[in-house]
Amino acid sequence: MNAATPPRANSHPVRFPAVWWMLAAFAELSAASITYVGEIADRTDFHAAPRLGTLGYWFPQFNAPNPVADRSTNEQERNVLPPWAGPLVHLDSVFDLKFASRTFSQDGPCRSMGGFPTFNRFTLPDGEVGLSGIILDPHAAANTSNTVNRIKLNAGTPASFYLRIVVDNSAGKHNAITRIRARGHHTGADVEPNTFPAPGPAGFNGTADIYTFRFDGFTAGDFIKIQFVGMPGKASDGGSGGASFGGIMFDPAP
Numbered sequence: 740m741n742a743a744t745p746p747r748a749n750s751h752p753v754r755f756p757a758v759w760w761m762l763a764a765f766a767e768l769s770a771a772s773i774t775y776v777g778e779i780a781d782r783t784d785f786h787a788a789p790r791l792g793t794l795g796y797w798f799p800q801f802n803a804p805n806p807v808a809d810r811s812t813n814e815q816e817r818n819v820l821p822p823w824a825g826p827l828v829h830l831d832s833v834f835d836l837k838f839a840s841r842t843f844s845q846d847g848p849c850r851s852m853g854g855f856p857t858f859n860r861f862t863l864p865d866g867e868v869g870l871s872g873i874i875l876d877p878h879a880a881a882n883t884s885n886t887v888n889r890i891k892l893n894a895g896t897p898a899s900f901y902l903r904i905v906v907d908n909s910a911g912k913h914n915a916i917t918r919i920r921a922r923g924h925h926t927g928a929d930v931e932p933n934t935f936p937a938p939g940p941a942g943f944n945g946t947a948d949i950y951t952f953r954f955d956g957f958t959a960g961d962f963i964k965i966q967f968v969g970m971p972g973k974a975s976d977g978g979s980g981g982a983s984f985g986g987i988m989f990d991p992a993p
Contacts, residue, residue: 770955770956771923771925771926771930771954771955771956771957771958771961772930772933772954772955772956773921773922773923773930773931773932773933773952773953773954773955774932774933774952774953774955775921775932775933775934775935775936775950775951775952775953776901776951776952776953777950777951778936778938778948778949778950778951779791779903779948779949779951780946780948781944781946781947781948782946782947782948782949783859783860783861783862783871783908783946783947784861784862785861785862785863785864785988786862786863786864786865786866787862790864791864791903791949791988791990792819792863792864792903792988792989792990793864793989793990793991794821794897794900794988794989794990794991795819795820795821795824795988795989796817796819796820796863796864796986796987796988796989797816797817797818797819797820797825797827797986797987798816798817798861798863798871798872798905798985798986799812799813799814799815799816799851799853799872799873799874799985799986800814800815800816800851800852800853800854800872800873801815801816801817801853801861801863801867801869801870801871801872802815802853802867802869802870803815803853803854803870803872804854805854806853806854806855806856807851807852807853807854808850808852809850809852809877809975810850810851810852811829811831811850811851812827812829812842812843812849812850812851812874813827813829813851814851815851815853815872816851817863817867819864819865820989821895821989822893822895823892823893823894823895823896823897823959824890824891824892824893824896824963824989825842825890825891825893827842827843827890828840828841828842828889829842829843830843830845830848831848832845832848833845833848840889840891841888841889842887842888842889842890843874843876843886843887843888844876844879844884844885844886844887844888845888846876846878846879846884847875847876847877847878847879847974847975848876849874849875849876849877849886850874850875850876850877851872851873851874851875852872852873852874852875852909852983853870853871853872853873854870854872855870855909855910856870857910858870858871858872858873858908858909858910859871859908859909859945859946859947859985861908861947861985861986864988871905871908871909871947871985871986872985873908873909873913873983873984873985874886874983874984875913875974875981875982875983876974876981876982877974877975877981878974878975879967879969879974879981879982880969880970880971880972880973880974880978880980880981881968881969881970881971881972881980881981882968883918883966883967883968884966884967884968884969884981884982885964885965885966886965886966886967886982886984887963887964887965887987888964889924889962889963889964890962890963890964891960891961891962892957892958892959892960892961892962892963893959894959895959896957896958896959896961897991897992898955898956899953899954899955899956899991899992899993900953900954900989900990900991900992901951901952901953901954901989901990901991901992902921902951902952902953902954902963902987902988902989903949903950903951903952903987903988903989903990904919904921904949904950904951904952904965904984904987905947905948905949905984905985905986905987905988906919906943906947906948906950906983906984906985907942907943907944907945907946907947907948907985908946908947908985909983909985910945911943911945911979912970912979912983913969913970913974913979913980913981913982913983914940914943914969914970914982914983915938915967915968915969915982915983915984916937916938916939916940916942916943916968916969916970916982917937917939917968917969917982918935918936918937918966918967918968918982919935919936919937919938919950919965919967920932920935920965920966920967921935921952921954921963921964921965922963922964922965922966923954923957923961923962923963923964924961924962924964925956925957925958925961926958926960926961932952936950940970947985949988953992954992955992965984965987967982967983967984968982969981969982969983970982
């Protein structure tokens with residue numbers, strides 16, 4: 740080597756930046772979160788300003804002409820879900836070949852209920868008016884139930900969106916008094932909310948409430964889950980126990 744030529748400090752490439760880049764990329768890939776936003780109390784009109792469900796919605800057993808219980812989850816549904824959420828997979832048996840992709844818990848399995856004059860009347864986001872219905876897991880009286888097992892997310896899922904969960908429309912029965920928790924699954928890992936409401940019996944007065952969760956960073960192939968814990972006592976055969984919900988809505992999140 741020529742004495743006038745200064746030696747190179749390191750003839751090998753520095754690998755730390757590449758490792759850092761890989762870690763940063765992984766962190767970005769995994770950066771999904773769920774944030775509990777709050778409650779909209781005592782609201783049954785989702786069409787009036789400020790309108791809710793502007794990106795889409797789903798309501799079970801809506802405006803049933805007669806009281807019914809223990810029915811399929813898609814009976815009398817109002818399905819206006821956005822193309823990036825769903826479709827819902829409705830099963831009546833744990834032996835169905837589509838069990839792995841089920842939308843609703845198969846403990847019972849989950850069933851729909853509605854047409855009762857004591858249930859709230861809803862005005863849906865499109866202006867349709869009718870008696871509300873519920874989804875109920877009849878085997879989850881007072882127990883934790885992943886009532887919504889999965890709502891698949893597809894191409895076009897917004898980077899941020901609100902999921903709104905409607906409860907307290909069923910005349911004081913089947914109320915999720917202990918837990919209302921929206922959850923998610925992102926790139927192979929479960930995502931939990933920062934916190935979740937536990938309204939207690941005093942949080943339910945028989946007029947519908949809407950609990951809102953914000954989802955950030957979810958992408959195609961991920962899915963949404965919702966977990967409830969409800970009232971003691973039987974959830975089937977006329978009992979008032981268990982936990983139910985009356986619908987879901989999606990809205991843009993700023």
